[in-house]
């Protein structure tokens with residue numbers, strides 16, 4: 001066993017802790033440092049009577065072992081009183097274990113109103129009352145762990161327990177929603193279905209079984225789920241006898257049983273019944289969005305006359321190799337946070353070869369420089385925390401050998417220049433304007449509101465089957481407060497994990513682009529130092545492959561190799577120097593494919609081709625001529641008069657930038673898009689309830705076009721959405737289907753065409 005889990009400083013309430021399972025939890029929390037409120041009404045198993053004995057005895061036991069505990073004798077229906085006991089005795093509440101319970105078993109026909117009501121009052125309403133009383137305290141302190149106690153009787157049903165089963169499964173529904181609402185406050189809610197010998201079970205279990213199924217075999221799960229290290233949220237676990245298993249929903253592929261412009265009939269349902277109930281290639285929807293998305297897809301498929309068909313398509317293969325796109329795509333990795341200061345910016349700049357020998361590098365190396373800036377490619381650093389923390393290993397459907405993982409490609413796009421410390425723009429503007437004459441409390445408030453931390457949300461965008469291997473596309477969006485700072489797409493190649501029958505290409509992939517077929521317009525060379533990798537790794541990629549000779553040898557390399565993202569940083573800053581006068585605000589995005597390793601000490605030569613605002617690049621090792629980065633490019637923001645592009649000011653429309661990008665894409669790929677889409681899309685962007693901008697994306701005529709303002713032609717579909725909601729959707733924070741059902745996004749005309757936009761506009765407008 002590694003570091004023990006302790007609960008020092010934490011306050012826990014265990015309801016119904018006077019006996020059985022609750023007592024065991026209370027004792028276990030007590031010996032591990034928690035302050036425990038031992039609640040128990042002290043009645044009989046049917047909910048009658050009352051006594052303080054049970055709780056008092058457990059408090060004494062905890063104290064005798066050196067722990068801290070107080071008793072509470074209220075019914076869980078008086079939730080406020082329980083929480084008040086915790087606040088009075090210990091000043092806070094961190095963990096609530098809803099455990100109190102009674103039984104009033106009857107066959108359904110003989111269940112009285114009282115049997116029904118009492119069970120619901122203690123189990124469901126009691127858990128609600130206690131949890132609600134704790135909720136705001138947990139929200140304020142941004143920490144909370146809640147356990148709901150369900151039962152196998154609720155999950156599977158059990159003869160004579162209709163009242164109990166209903167209340168117990170009700171607790172799961174309650175927990176599912178609390179898990180969603182609590183997530184952003186670090187309040188996690190999980191549900192257990194325990195089995196243990198107790199006074200509740202001694203009437204139904206043989207004594208020997210009652211004796212063997214000890215409550216102490218359940219408590220460790222409750223403690224782990226209650227610990228601040230545990231990131232599990234919204235889980236359901238069966239536990240008993242020293243075994244723990246997790247449960248989830250499974251859904252058959254089902255069948256669409258109606259056709260366009262025809263009714264829907266019970267006879268079709270009957271005839272398709274076996275298919276509807278067939279669990280071959282079943283899916284496992286993890287949230288309501290995945291559930292609703294199916295219905296939207298069904299509407300589309302009925303419209304295109306694909307009625308009476310399986311849903312979704314069977315192309316979503318389940319892999320023998322351990323790679324299952326069906327399970328993996330759409331899965332989110334645990335949110336990661338990243339704080340940095342000017343030190344990390346400077347360390348990164350040194351890591352990618354900046355040096356004081358070049359005067360114009362000083363702005364990236366000296367915090368006192370009047371234009372002190374963070375190198376744009378530093379944008380990969382906050383995002384990689386998600387992977388470094390081993391998040392990928394926990395994604396269902398991605399079971400592979402991590403030693404076979406290669407970083408294949410990288411895309412990075414910035415939505416605003418990176419701050420020189422991980423603080424949000426608002427706080428920076430306060431400090432940069434030196435408004436330090438503000439009264440101290442005001443400053444402190446601002447500081448606490450902007451904790452100086454970036455958050456990254458990573459999601460499996462797609463999984464591809466390349467035959468010799470699998471490719472995982474990992475999208476990572478990094479935010480400063482609510483503002484999207486940058487987007488990374490990692491393309492990860494898993495050697496030998498292909499052949500699972502998946503697709504080869506994806507419209508989610510940010511593609512590489514071949515450079516023009518002419519000699520480069522510019523070439524820049526820099527020599528990496530012997531310690532380049534040793535320096536670069538300090539920015540956060542600690543893989544020993546880049547420093548430890550024996551580790552490198554295991555990977556088949558003669559010596560440690562340079563990080564691919566280090567060469568990537570070299571190439572990007574070559575472009576910034578050559579074509580943007582080292583102005584970080586001109587940088588928009590970069591895409592590279594990593595082809596071959598570079599050894600520290602070798603020289604990197606970046607060949608550049610300028611095509612408008614796109615600079616195609618190829619990077620070689622000068623000594624060997626080997627291409628190390630290919631299909632690469634950097635996109636710069638236009639600088640009409642030599643000055644950096646100004647992002648829209650407050651009061652302007654944020655969506656303008658996205659449409660500008662859409663216009664650029666149409667210029668590049670218009671003809672291809674027209675072929676695929678063949679439709680005209682109208683957009684009405686609103687602000688404050690009024691139409692603030694109109695756009696038309698014509699993907700029907702010629703090579704396509706983008707119009708701003710009123711459109712004289714006919715649109716096939718028109719979408720009305722507020723500027724804010726549009727950005728939420730674009731940034732992946734608002735699900736388009738959900739927005740549609742919530743009335744935030746209105747669609748006129750052929751609603752099904754809006755689905756094609758997703759294919760065409762990729763991550764810029766998920767509509």
Ligand code: NAI
Nearest residue numbers: 016019020021041042075076099100101151195196198200
């Ligand atoms: P238990 O009867 O030993 O413990 C329940 C405790 O809750 C008792 O000490 C009782 O006095 C207390 N209690 C009852 N009503 C209360 C109220 N209104 N306010 C405060 N305290 C109250 O039973 P056991 O087996 O330890 O059960 C604990 C929980 O686990 C219950 O929710 C039960 O439904 C659940 N469970 C237990 C299973 C088992 O195999 N033991 C199986 C499935 C669920």
